[in-house]
Amino acid sequence: MIRLHHCHQTRSMRSLWVLHELGVDFEIVLHAFDKTLRAPEYLALNPAGRVPALEIDGEVMFETAAITEYLCERFPDKGLGRLPGEIERMDWLTWVHFAETISQHAAALTQQHVALYDDSMRSPIVMKLEAKRLEKCYAAIETRLNANYDRAPYLLVGGFSAADISVGQAIYMSRHFARIEPFPALSEWYGLITERPGFQASLPPEGAELLYQKEFYEAWDG
Template identity: 65%
Template structure:
């Protein structure tokens, strides 16, 4: 039995997307994004009080990328995870690159969403973190622009959990930095957004964490 503890528009989305791609049976327990994640009952599952948490085979896991790697190894598929695969190093590198993007998005989520008063926010942090997301986009753009025929995924071997992890990070990052200057990345992301498993991982109407589709960097005046 697989149980995913999930909050919409957080890192648990990448695990939800992967489970949908794998086509395995699982149950989702939704949580509000508030202090209930610090309740003792939940801390048994995730000691830092964060999502995701996964209950599987009588065990519990609480780091999204570790969960993704475990699921790919437990349910072998085209999505990767085979330690013997020729592109194992690239798979691991891009899978974990998603967290580089996510840490900048998390900083901006705190600035724009969690801090309610302008006096609490830092224009320097907001501009800096948005620029750092741009650097991450540039890395993806360079990867997708390499002279390999029909490059449509991060790995030459095709769509994988690396695309899921990075794609989810880009989904979140676009609340703070647009893809206008990164055409190959925009096309890659558009293809991912058409996948049924991606659409199934999106929040239903009225359940989104963010109230707006885009939060521009701090603008004086």
């Protein structure tokens, strides 16, 4: 039995996308993005009070990169991972974990633009600084994709993998705060991977309560 605890438009979407791409049977427990994640019942699954939490065969995991690694090793025939000893293993691990570098900047901007309820709490300096940091992440992805241009349209020459899922989901969140259009290779790659049925199935359904009420949040000048 596989059960994913999930909130729309959060890091748990990364695990949801992996599960859809794997094509395995699983259940979703949908949570609101609020203080109910601090309830004792949920803290027993994820002591940080965040999503995701993955219940699998009587055990519980949290942290998206760990979940990604475990699922790819558990279902190696799906080709989403690069196993120990394989030539692309090092690069695969690097990009799976680079997603969290992107996400930490997106999370800081989510706090500034969405979570803080009073303008006096917001910092124009933090908003602009974190948006620039996202652009530096975009530049790193752009460089990688350009290096692969003649061999593959993905982060790894060996083809689509959970590295694309991890980074792609991080971009899905971060593009609310830093535009990807100035990065042509990144934009083309993002368009390609988000056409996949696995990504589409991971999006919030129509009418769902969304974390992001705007398509894009401009930096605030105070």
